[in-house]
Amino acid sequence: MSFMFSVIDKKYIILDCPSEETLPRYLDVLKEQSVTDLVRICDADNTYNAKILEDHGITVHDDIKFQDGGVPDGPAIEKWLQLTYRASGMIGVHCVSGIGRAPVLVTISLIENGMDPLDAIEYIRKHRRGALNKRQIQYIDRYKSRRRKRNFFSSLFKGS
16 A cells, blocks of 8 residues: 655645545645645546545646656646646645656746756655656756746836
């Protein structure tokens, strides 16, 4: 019975996929960490009942999906970033094992908040051993922050 989680930057918690057996333990951790939102990247509809989490005030998001071992497309990143901007508490995120897709999204958030891509990869791997495959690392290394662009353009028009 697997039960593994990693708290990243006091804003995110990366998990492996809960099951009906491990869900009560995960629920305790999620509540203890003040998680308000949980992103279910994998197709885990049959592994645990999201209603149990929702009954405890944790919103489960099933609309951010991408291939196991892969990288997110633009719409998935945009949905993720919108969630990170509006979430009032900590955000939990899981894929099947919690070492691929979930860490990719959290790494993107770290970059969006000003961390260098290679530093973000190192930080995630320090807290989540075995995280990120070669393809994901290459993608993250080339990832360009969307927030910086927005800030740059908005700064051009501040004085107008």
